[in-house]
Amino acid sequence: MTSPIEYLHTFDLHIYVGFRSWPDDIEHYCEVTYPGLDEAHPITINYMHGYSLETAIQRAGEDIKRYMRDPESWVEQRRKEQGDDV
Secondary structure (H helix, E strand, C coil), X not given: CCCXXXXXXXXXXXXXXXXXXXXXXXXXXXXXXXXXXXXXXXXXXXXXXXXXXXXXXXXXXXXXXXXXXXXHHHHHHHHHHHHHHC
């Protein structure tokens, strides 16, 4: 019997989403930390920059889907786009 070829990933994403409210102000948060190519270099992305919380959550969801499809390519693309800031 032939063994199947497996290409599996385990994702350890840290998702920080929600809000903090004061009597005269409210702050929204939507941030995801991806593992990167090695554990020493995670990539944290804040999706709130100029967006509503709902839009930021949608953007994060789309990014998470892209990451899950091909983590290596996603990380390489992010590093190219953002340089050493990620």
